[in-house]
Structure formats: structure tokens, C-alpha cells
Amino acid sequence: MSNKHSIRMSGLGGQGVVTAAHILGNAATKDGLVSTVNPFFGAEKRLAPAESYVRIDSESIHERGEVLYPDIIMIFHPHVITMGKCYTMPFFDGLQENGIILANSEEFPQLSEDELQKLAQLNAKLYYFSATQVALDVGGTELATNMAMLGGLLGVKQLVSSESLKDALTERFGGGKFVASGTTAALDDALKGKYEKITQLIDQNMEVMEAAKSAVKEFVI
Template sequence: MSKRFNIRMAGVGGQGVVTASHILSTAVINAGGESTIVPFYGSEKRMAPVESYVRVSDEPIYEIGEITFPHIIIIFHPQVITHGKSYTMPFYFGLKEDGVALINHDGPMRLHKDQARELEERRAKLYYLPATKISLEVSGMDLATNMALMGAIGCITGLTTIEALEQAVKDRFLGKGFVVSGGTAALDSVVERKFKKKQELIEKNVAVIKAGWDFAAKNGWDEISKAAKKAEAAAAAAKA
């Protein structure tokens, strides 16, 4: 049984929405899957609306472009909902029935009655992840908020692993061509300091990813991936 998720990410400038989409896409590929991404944003400034469209699957993907009817939406900042800071409004526009809305917030938000009704009619699952709080507690900074969300979505979809996400973070921040050793006795001191800082940054981001993943698993949000695994097991048993 194939697994395929069209994911629409919405946030504001400065939160690393585009970076997060690249890391998720790379992580799915690292885990043996397929993925395409398309970022969309206007003025490059803090708090300006940003969206990114990510397709992930365990089978080939032939589409690229805006995602109008997502299986999953990820809301990086509450203002996407409360202030309409999104290019796609309402924030859940096009969400498929039984879809998932992963929202960065400390607890359930009070939605307009029409929004709550429409989401209920679609049987949408609203998952509230305190991503910014997790980032602050685990890494001491709020800049890893996007990593908490990527950890959670990795757990929810089951199309990647923590190890694959970690490698994606390394690829993003170190670059595949970054030389960590050579023929000389030691790295140049400037490069060495730069590398150490990046290593610390990677470690903090990975720790936040794990915390986001664990939060999702603890709350049973990985039911999608569990259901897919059960269906695969049943199909395999039927063939045997």
C-alpha cells in the first residue's frame, strides 16, 4: 500500500518555513522515499506570509507546484490563523477529509464557529504542538521551532526517520562538500571554529527534532503511519 501526502506549510518570515520544507523533503529521500518542494513567498522580511508546498511519498512523484488540496497543513505561527497571515485563506482551505492540521500552539485555539464547524465536517484532526516552547526548553532558542514541527510530521507520516532527519540537517548546515579533516595536522583555526559552531547548531536542532517526534508519538499522532503499516502487513499476509 503506497503512502502519499501533500503538505502545505504556512508561517511568517523568520521562522524557517522554507528551510524546514527542504529538510523534510531531503529526509524523506534519505529514508528511501520521494519528494518535491515549491516555496512561495512575497517580500523577504520578518513576519511576512510564507508558504511552502511539499509532496512526500514512497512511490515516484510526477507533480510539482502549488498544493491546493493538501492531506496535511502545518501552521508555524498562530497569526496565520488569527491575523490571516497566509496566502491561502481560510488557513484550512482545500484540506482533504480526514486531513491533519499540525499547529504550533501551546493548546487548542479558539476558532471562529464557522471554521470549527467546517473542520468538523471534514473530520479534520487538529494537532497542537507547542513547538516554540519545545525549542526554547530543549535548545535555549526559538529558532528551532521549525525543527520541532518537522520531527512531529516525520512521526505522523512515517515516511522518514530521526536518523534521516538528522542527516538532512547536516546536509543543510554543513553542506556535503564541507571538509572536516585533511592532510594537515589540524584544520585552519577559523574553519575549525566555524565548524564547531555549526556542529553545536546541528546538535541543538536534532535534539529539538527528537523532542517534537516524541511529543507526537506520546500523543498517538502516528496513527496514520501505524495504519499504513498494518495495511502493509495484512497485504503481505494475504499474499503468503
């Protein structure tokens, strides 16, 4: 089985897209794989489009920057699709054959007949679940939506181990050496403020990821 994957994460500012990418990439490294992580956003403000790109491979990675041909696309907010709040149009541009799309939505966002036809030609697999609701129900805060999205991803594609995800999460919020941008650091602090102890943050967010795995549904084209 190939360990080569290119993931494009699209969402809105404040949803932790950059944090999710960093944790996923770090978890892959802890599993003995090679990874690169590249965030991309315009104005660093809430609800502005934000994207992050993660490459994972068992061999050296020479590509950098934007993922033009993802085999996995993660949609952190339905407005990425319904309102075009993303830097790539259409939102699935470049998706590889047999690729995966995972959307945070109670129902898979409505697509045009043309979009459905193109996705069918690619034999794409479409999945959805309310990551935000899982975050609220299990984690107690919508700031855990990005962790729910990572859990949902593992529910459809086991890219990394749960153990490595927990280690990466602990390193990110437990005083690791990661240097975040101003806004991302503020979001990290906001999430920490939702829990009395870092251990509680780690445990509840791992519970969020586990709950998300079983919450994912497939949208049949």
C-alpha cells in the same frame, strides 16, 4: 500503507518554513521516496506570510507548485489562523478528508463554529504544541522552531525516519550543495551562529525534534 503525502507549511518570514520544507523533502529522498519542494513567499522579509509545499510519494511526482489539496497542514505561527497571515483562506482550504493540522501554539487557535463544523465534516485531526518553547528549552534558540515543528510532525505521522532527518540536517548545515535565497541563507547563518560547532547544531536540533514528538497534544473538535 500509502507513502503519498502533500504538505502545506504556512508561517511567517524568519521562522524557517522554507528550510523545514527542504530538510523534510531531502529526508524523504534519503528514505528512498520521491519528493518535490516548492517555496512561496511575497516580500522576503521578517513576519511577512511565507509558505512551502512538500510532496512525498513512492512513485514519480508530476505535480509542481502550490499544494492545493494537502493532507497535512503545518501552521508555524498562530497569526496564520488568528490574523489571516497566509495565502490561503481559510487556512485549511483544500484539506483532504481525514487530514492533519499541526499548529505551533500553546493552545489551538480559536476557530469559529463554522470552521469547526467544516473540519469535523472532514474528520480532520487537529494537533498543537508550543514548538517555539520546545526550541528555546531544548535548542536554546527560537530559530530552532522549524526543527521542533518537524519533530512534532513525526510525532503524529511518521513520514520519514529520524536517521534520514539527521542526514538531511547535516547536509543542509554541514556544507552541502544547497543554494538558498539571500534571506534563507542569512537565517541559516544566524542559526549556525548560535552554536560553537556544526556537530553541536546537529545534535541539539535532533534533541529538539525528539522532545517535540512527545509534546504534541490533540485538539478534539
